[in-house]
Each structure stands twice: as structure tokens, then as C-alpha cells.
Amino acid sequence: MPMSDYVASIRSRIGTDLLLLPGVTAVIRDDDRFLLARHRHSGLWSLIGGGVEPGEEPAAALLREVLEETGARVRVRGIVGVYGGEPMMVTYPNGDQVGYVTTAFDCELLSAATPDLEELLELGWFPRDAIPSLPRRDWIDRVIADAPGGSESS
Template identity: 50%
Template sequence: MPISAYIRSLRERIGQDLLLLPAVSAVIVDDDGRILLARSHGDDQWALIGGGIEPGEEPSASIAREVREELGVEATVGQIVGVYGGDAMFITYANGDRCAYVTTAYACRLAPGPLVLEESELRDVGWFEPSEISKLDTQPYVERILVDAGVPI
């Protein structure tokens, strides 16, 4: 998904300087206990579905929107797993923009139906057994959030 109008307006004023941004992440588990992870374009690491919270948007509505936009299906948003920040949530994008995210992770379930990836953002998704996740190249925050969600990694 292209940069939001809000972030674009901030970048016009501050350039590539560090932005502290609120975000949301989805811990999506299927009926067999598998975890859904995704890879974005330009990034080989697996990550949770998620994204930025828009001004005025409730975080739980934000994660439902992100799932719908990125996967093309509705999600049932459950309880908060935790709130995460720190070094694992710093990112420098390919264009040089720097962000530090504080993400609220939610337990989510997907409605039945095929996944339709937002091709401009995601290049791949996969369902993984919990035992497989530690063998994957994941974003630094993924295992911490999954452990907090009760996933036996």
C-alpha cells in the first residue's frame, strides 16, 4: 500500500528523520494451530500482518482494516496480546525513511475464504507450524509477540 497522506505530509516537513509511529500487528492462527506470516516486497524476512494506525482510527479497527486490505478477507479481532517497541521495532526503508514503531498486537481469526494478497505490499504469505517458525528468517519482533500470544515456539 502506498504511503498514507498523513505520513506523506509529515515527510514533506521533516524529510527522512526518525518518526515514532503507532502500529498494529495480527497474530493470526488457524483451526490447526498454524500461524500466518507474510513477506513484503524488498524484504526476505517473514513478519506478522499489520501496519500503521491512521489519525482518529481505533487500533482494533486498524488491524481489521489492515487484514482486509492485505489479505482480502475479514478478521475477527480478539484480545490484545501486548504492546511492543524498542530496538526490534526500528526500520530504515529502502528510500532512507526512518521509523520507530510501537505496535499493539491482537489475536485474530480469519473469516472463511481464499486469501487475495495486496500485490503492491505483499509478495508471499504462508501458514507455519509453531515448530517451524524458529527456523525461519523473521523480523526481530515476531517470536517475542508469538510467545506472548501463547504460541509454543
């Protein structure tokens, strides 16, 4: 999906300089299996998510992003956590630098999911212990560990 009008308007003024953006992440799980997506721009596996638009509630942004990227509907069961810092810094192929602060939501899949083939190349269900062997965004390890039933959750 192309960048939002909001981000495009900021980019027109700051170029590729670092931009801090709010995001949402869907931790879609079925017991100890997690739905991951392999992203076109990086080829890496990650959780599904995206940016929060101005005036949009984070939970509404999550539902919109999952629907746009997978055609699926989810039910939010709760918040896993909020994540940011160095692991959430991305430089896109066009040079745009972004630092995300993302709210990760624990979700249940309610309908079939299919990758949009624009942002996502494929989707897959992975057991928790198989995820560290995938080529992936490293930040998802912390989110998955914090997800309900995780070995490190409190």
C-alpha cells in the same frame, strides 16, 4: 500501498529522520499455526499489520490493514501485547526511518486470504516451532511466544 497522506505531510517537513508511529499487528492463528506474510520491501516473513491513521481506533486499523493486504476478514479475540523499542525500528529502502509501537491482536481468520502482491509477496501457515527457521523480522518471535498457547505465555 503508498504512504498515508498524514505520514507524507510529516515526511515533507522532516525528510527521512526518525518518526515514531503507532501500529497494529494481526496474530492470525489456527491452533498452533500462524499466518505469516513475506513482505515485498524486505523479502522477510512477518505478521500482517500496518499503521493507525489519525482518529482511527486501533482495532479498526487492524481490520482495515488485514483487508487491504490480504482481502480477508478477521475476528479479534483479544490483545496479545504491545511492543516497541529497538526491534521495531525500520529503515525503508528510500531511507525513511520509523520506530513503531504496535498493538498485537489475537485474531481468527473468517475468510480466504490472498496476498495483495503490492506489499506482500506470499502468505503461508507455519507451526510455531517452524517460524525460527524462516528469514523473518526477529521481533515476531516475542509476539508469537506471547500468543495464546505459547510456550512462554503466562
